[in-house]
Amino acid sequence: MTYQPVLPLGGYTGWRVLQRTLDRQEANFNKSAPVQRATDYFKANIAKAKTAADLVGDRRLLEVALGAFGLSEDINSKAFLRKVLEGGTLNSASLANKLSDKRYAAFAKAFGYGDGGARTGLSTFPDTIISRYRAESFEQAVGEQDNNLRLALNLKDSLAETAASTTNTNAQWYYLMGNTPLRSVFETALGLPSTLSAVDVDKQLAAFKSRSEAVFGTSKLSDFTDATRQEKLIRLFLVRSEMQTSAATPAAMALSLLSRS
Structure with missing residues (x-):
């Protein structure tokens, strides 16, 4: 059973409480059996996903990959996801760049299939994606109880990505x-x-x-x-x-x- 975040209050008061307990709650969440199984499988098998077709063809890998970018709802849109990944981000006319939701561009860029080749074989790649997956999954668990607190949790990393995207x-x-x-x-x-x-x-x-x-x-x-x-x-x-x-x-x-x- 996945650890459920403890959120006794909402609003800004709830936010302050969550901040004080965040490290402990995230650690407990990451040690829960479903999260551990998902991340262990991803780490052991992601290097085998040498093409976009390989990734979308393995549902367990894809669940972590999409979860890391907040795109879990697209798990069954395999043809669409393959096109996003294979088009990459280097071409301004690619699907990922045309979509208004910039999470798709971040997803395509991270995996690199259309940007010069898969990054899945890099030694640091699994831990990078797993770190994002854990954070996003914890935020999702928070959001199931209080979506405003989820949005607040997401803010720091999203702002950092925005600032890094361009000057x-x-x-x-x-x-x-x-x-x-x-x-x-x-x-x-x-x-x-x-x-x-x-x-x-x-x-x-x-x-x-x-x-x-x-x-x-x-x-x-x-x-x-x-x-x-x-x-x-x-x-x-x-x-x-x-x-x-x-x-x-x-x-x-x-x-x-x-x-x-």
Whole structure:
């Protein structure tokens, strides 16, 4: 049985509790039998996956590979995944680069099938993917109880990847806008509507940058790798998420109607 994270509270208070117990909880989760079996198999067999077809043809390997990038829901989309992997990321016209969700590009780049050859035989490769898989799986387990805490946990690594993707500020924002979990955190923390995605992409960029400057004093995403600014972002995200949830309860709606009468 997989270890279930202990989350006695939600919101920002719950986040602070989770941070204090995180190392112990992650260690217990990683030692659970299902996680141990999955990672042991991956480490022993991933070098055999010399092609994209090999990887998608081994469900146990694929489960860890996809889980490491938060793409577990695609486990049965073998033809699609093979095309993503074989196209790689070096060609701007490749499928991975065309998809708005940048997790696919990260997935294709990590395995390297379409970028000069498989990286699966490298000595450091199994541990790199396993580390990501453990972190993502723990976040998923947290998300099954509280998805907002899952998004907060995902933030640090996602911001680091965004900052590393390019040094161009606008390009970093475009990368964020294509990363659904990361975008959700920023939209909520900045008080932007979820319907923003329906407008022109350049107008979305302007909205994100102007609100970020107003709320955090910077429009540079690379500045959010700073721990203090990152914690403020998480606090705003969780507080505003709770406010949105409270506003949607029957009691809150009834109070709102009475206040207008």
